[in-house]
Amino acid sequence: MSNHLSSTVVTMNPSDVHKLLYDISEDLDKTETLEMIFLCEKRITAQEKENITDAKTLFSYLQRKDCISGDNLSFLKELLYRIGRNDLLREKLGVRTEDMKQLIEISAQISPYRILLHDISQGLSKKQVDDLKYLLNLSTAKTENAPILDIFLELEKVGKLSPEDLQVLKYNLEAIGCKNLSKNIEDFERASEADNQGLESLPDLIEKISIQEEQSNMTVQEASTGQPRLPQAETESDSGRPQQHTHINLETYRLEKQPHGWCVVINNYDFREARSRDCKYSNREGTMKDAEDITKIFNERGYITEEHKDLTAENIRKTLEMYSKKDHAENDSFVCFILSHGGIGTVCGCDGEEVEIKRLTKYFNGQHCPSLINKPKIFFIQACQGKESHPKVDINTDTESSFSFYEQDAMGTHLPLEADFLTAFATVEEYTSLRHIEKGSIYIQQLCKALTTHLCQDLIDMLTFVNNEVAGMLFPLGRKNVTQMPSFKSELRKKLVLPPPDATQFR
Structure with missing residues (x-):
């Protein structure tokens, strides 16, 4: 396993984490604990909430769910920041308020909706809380003496409060004279509406753009800016007048950290264990050349390149889960290459067992790897996605295949990719990919x-x-002439330009 750049992430051992959480919990009162539970949202169930008596119990639940760990304290930091305990951030975790503001701008883990409700609760006096309870008419024994955050939860249960419907709360806040808090809701609604309009209008904008083909064989534009051009085209509007179309101006992911993140290479060559189980997988000759070239390129581009060889299916899962639990807060992207045999939607371990690709990518979604939220996660899968080969010419397949320098990575469900994912495949579904045994x-x-x-x-x-x-x-x-058709699936929201070897020219 090679490591070009040393990681800046410090992993605490379990006993140190336990002591840290104990020290922090001793400085938190019951009200602050209830605030943190509220901000945890679905990370803490209603049943678990009933069992939480103090911050220590809350932290124990969050540890069990991998929301807090020795190599990922980002969620804990955001909780403390949101409840206003910047003193604990500074004294116990060594984090400045200014740094925390920058961090949550990049990878906030608590939803804006929950933050809105929490901020509203902080702006209400005791009398205003009592007045609000009266107007909401939640006359149950459960809510009579409940804190305002519990009232919000009760409103959600009865369908009177949600991120899409804040009208009841907004109306009653205005009724008790809290127009400043009502304005917070309006700001939230405007921001949400802008986000939704951006998503809804993009297909219409794309439809209006006419791409003029200037050459029959297009090549990739090698502009130093890395920005693809969409040519302007004139069409007629409904009134018959020529209409000038506009460019789509897409943002670009900012890859400016050093190191940029991990580039993980899972390189399966030896399939003896699979063959001992009657799986007809040959050793993957030539894969060492692939791993060597990948490592060189991504080392030069400022990634922490780490290679893992000959992993079983279970160890592939465990390895990627391990990387998903690391703290990526100081990184700006994640890259993974899986070089192995495979099937439709799967890759094979060296034991012949298969693991679903969508299960592997899921480890890195916003729920399981919050420190990679808003950051590109790139997966390259060098494996077959089936058994068919692309014929190029008509052939006679009755005779035995002769020796060939090319082999198939034999044996793709389409992946339900989430935001900021890009997954590239060596071939399309149901077809084989090719590998030269030397090159x-x-x-x-x-x-x-x-x-x-x-x-x-x-x-x-x-x-x-x-x-x-x-x-x-x-x-x-063999006796056939075949081709290969790679494919990729993108859930990227911005343009992605990988940093060049000389990173200074990219800044």
């Missing part, structure tokens, strides 16, 4: 070549270019 995998080698040549290119454009390059190649496989 490495066709797809990985073309990808590495593109990454080396097109330094400031948008990654989606680059992958499209690689798809075109690989699809245009002809490979002899």
Whole structure:
């Protein structure tokens, strides 16, 4: 396992974490504990809430759910920040308020809706709380002496309060003279509406853009800015007048950290264990060349490159779960290569067992890896997604296959990818991918070549270019001539330009 750059993340051992949480809990009163429970939202169930008597119990639940761990204290830090305990952040965790503000701007884990309700609760006097309870008419023994945050939870249960419907709360806040708090709701609604309008209008905007093909064989634009051009085109409006179309101006993910994050390479070569279980998987000759080239390229680009060889299916799961639990707060992206045999929607461990790709990517979604929220998570899968090969010409397959330098990574459900994910496959579903026994995998080698040549290119454009390059190649496989068609699935919200080797030119 190689490590080009040392990680800045400090992992605390369990006893130190336990002592830290104890010290913090001793400085938190019951009201502050209730505030943190409220901000935890669905991380703490109603039943668990009934059992929580103090901050120590709350922290124990959060540890069991991996929300707090020795290598990831980001959620704990945000909780303390939200309840206004900046003194504990500074004294116990060594975090300045200014740094915390920057951190949550990048990767906040508590929903804006929960923060809104918490802020409203902090702005109400005891009399205003009593008046609000009266107007809301929640006349149950449970709510009579309940704190305002519990009243909000009760309103949610009866369907009178949600992120999409804040009218009841807004109306009653105005009724008790809290127009400043009512304005907070209006600001939240405007922000939510702007986000929704942006999502809804994007397809219409794309529809209006006419792409003019200037060449029959398009190549990837090698602009130093890495920004693809969408040409302007004139069309006629409904009134018959020419109408000028506009460009789509997409933001670009900011990759400015050093190191940028981990580049994990899972490299399965030896399948003897699989063959001992009657799985007909050959050793993956040529894969070492792939891993070597990947490591070199991503080391040069400022990633912590770590290779894991010959993992069983269970160890593939455990390894990626381990990386998902690391603190990525000081990183700006995550990259993973899986080089193995595979099937439809799966990759194989060296024991022949399969693991679903969607299960592996799920470890890194916003729920399980909050420190990677709003940051690109890139997966490259060098494996077959089925058993079929792409025929290029008509052939006679009755005779035995002769020796070939190319092999198949034999044996793709489409992935329900979440925000900021990009998953690239060596081939489309139900088809095989090819690997040269000396020079490495066709797809990985073309990808590495593109990454080396097109330094400031948008990654989606680059992958499209690689798809075109690989699809245009002809490979002899036994007596057959076959092709290969790579694919990718993107849930990116911005343009993604991987940092070039000389990172200073990217800043």
